[in-house]
Amino acid sequence: MTEQNGKHEEYLLNIPKVKFTKLFINGDFVDSISGKKFETIDPRTGEVIAKIAEGDKQDVDLAVNAAREAFDHGPWPRLPGSERRKILLKFADLIEQNINELAGLDAIDGGKLFSMAKMGDIPGAAETIRYFAGAADKIHGSTLKMSRELHGYTLREPIGVVGHIIPWNFPSQMFAMKVGPALAAGCTMVVKPAEQTPLSALYYAHLAKLAGVPDGVLNVVTGYGHSAGAAISSHMDVDKISFTGSTDVGRLVMQAAAASNLKPVCLELGGKSPFIVFDDVDVDKIAHLALIGTLFNKGEICVAGSRVFVQEGIYDEFLVKLLEKVKTWVVGDPFDPNTHQGPQVDKKQYERILSYIEHGKKEGATLLTGGKPLGGKGYYIEPTIFTDVEDDMTIAKEEIFGPVMSVMKFKTVEEVIKRANATKYGLAAGVMTNNLNIANTVSRSIRAGVIWVNCYFAFDRDLPYGGYKMSGFGRDMGMESLDAYLQVKSVAMPIHDSPWL
Numbered sequence: 339m340t341e342q343n344g345k346h347e348e349y350l351l352n353i354p355k356v357k358f359t360k361l362f363i364n365g366d367f368v369d370s371i372s373g374k375k376f377e378t379i380d381p382r383t384g385e386v387i388a389k390i391a392e393g394d395k396q397d398v399d400l401a402v403n404a405a406r407e408a409f410d411h412g413p414w415p416r417l418p419g420s421e422r423r424k425i426l427l428k429f430a431d432l433i434e435q436n437i438n439e440l441a442g443l444d445a446i447d448g449g450k451l452f453s454m455a456k457m458g459d460i461p462g463a464a465e466t467i468r469y470f471a472g473a474a475d476k477i478h479g480s481t482l483k484m485s486r487e488l489h490g491y492t493l494r495e496p497i498g499v500v501g502h503i504i505p506w507n508f509p510s511q512m513f514a515m516k517v518g519p520a521l522a523a524g525c526t527m528v529v530k531p532a533e534q535t536p537l538s539a540l541y542y543a544h545l546a547k548l549a550g551v552p553d554g555v556l557n558v559v560t561g562y563g564h565s566a567g568a569a570i571s572s573h574m575d576v577d578k579i580s581f582t583g584s585t586d587v588g589r590l591v592m593q594a595a596a597a598s599n600l601k602p603v604c605l606e607l608g609g610k611s612p613f614i615v616f617d618d619v620d621v622d623k624i625a626h627l628a629l630i631g632t633l634f635n636k637g638e639i640c641v642a643g644s645r646v647f648v649q650e651g652i653y654d655e656f657l658v659k660l661l662e663k664v665k666t667w668v669v670g671d672p673f674d675p676n677t678h679q680g681p682q683v684d685k686k687q688y689e690r691i692l693s694y695i696e697h698g699k700k701e702g703a704t705l706l707t708g709g710k711p712l713g714g715k716g717y718y719i720e721p722t723i724f725t726d727v728e729d730d731m732t733i734a735k736e737e738i739f740g741p742v743m744s745v746m747k748f749k750t751v752e753e754v755i756k757r758a759n760a761t762k763y764g765l766a767a768g769v770m771t772n773n774l775n776i777a778n779t780v781s782r783s784i785r786a787g788v789i790w791v792n793c794y795f796a797f798d799r800d801l802p803y804g805g806y807k808m809s810g811f812g813r814d815m816g817m818e819s820l821d822a823y824l825q826v827k828s829v830a831m832p833i834h835d836s837p838w839l
Contacts, residue, residue, distance in 0.1 A: 356388040360540075372396070382680070383715050405527060444459060449681040463513065469518065487832060491828075491829050494825070503570065503580070503581045508639075509532065509538050521556070526556075527557065530558075533561065571590070578601055580812070585607040585608040603812070607810035612645045613628055614754055621659055626663055630794065638740065639795075645761075646743055647748050679741060685717060688711075703727045703744070722740075764785045768794045769791045777792075786806055
């Protein structure tokens, strides 16, 4: 493994200047009512990037009031879907026109690779907005064949004011995944980005206004989960909550929603996904895929395939290939195009990951490689691989959200299905085999919302994404996510003297 934390002039040019640090409410950037601010930190160095307006309950009230006025009396829900589509398409175009700046903001704020954000995250956000723009004028009810002399039909109406609480690991893509379908449906909203990564959300709000999204439709309140997030979750005038984050916080969001106005919630929560490797695969190819499955985005991804089950016939060969590949893995500055892995998002997450590594060593797992911090400053951690991991060890049970892989040996299909399902989570799984019968059996037997066969991280805008068990419920992406922001209203009226029902 190579460590590269040096700075070079050619990629320092991509570090953006921060333009927006205030709350975005009712079409304007405004200070918080309290005047308080919080620091957003550059994880490359631990230094302050900017001071951001700290919204709390009073600011959330203002944002929700603006969203409620825009929904009850404004044009957005009443526009023809084709008009919403035009505005959303312009929004997507503006995102692409500002791709370097947005990618730079996510890199400096969250430690994400600039090259990956530029090639993937930001274009992906634009395409997600376009995808749902295309659905805006295709929201239709049904005409019903009634059993007696009634004419019946359904209407699909926007659910109202939505609260979006988004995480720090994919700030741009999560923004688009939540905001895109809600805007297409005709909803208005308040977005609370994670306090670790507020910068790009404020920039998206600016671009939405330039695109023609009316004032009050899209509001962004930056701040902390325990104050701003809690205020949104418990607000009596918010009609729906969509939350992505930890299972523990998801439970609090659900409790607040139930205790207030019983608003529906969509929760995409934690995961501890199995990556299952059968002995008929190309070991070199699948070892590389397994490494990506854990280390992508420095392991800060809820579907990380961090529980790697390898069939005993290829176990030793698989470990040799893993070690070969991890030695070429470059940890360094996310603006350096040679880097594979940037810093963890903040000091808290950095220390949390290192504590899990210590748990693994103390509980008897074998540290195959890595396990140490890197560099004199910033929040860099070596890619870490454990072997001899037992299913009841902490590192095998709990979501680490970092570059830590546990490799475990198995014998039979029945055994690995049982062990893969022995978790409170059910977000995703990977099944690697050339045997179609095994692929079908295992993919149907694992209780998880997404199963990837002979691939991993195969996301698509058409593919619904969400979990089973304590990984939450509801779906992002696909037309299922649009349905989450629509109410179904049934209308019936008598018909008289009709020749048929």
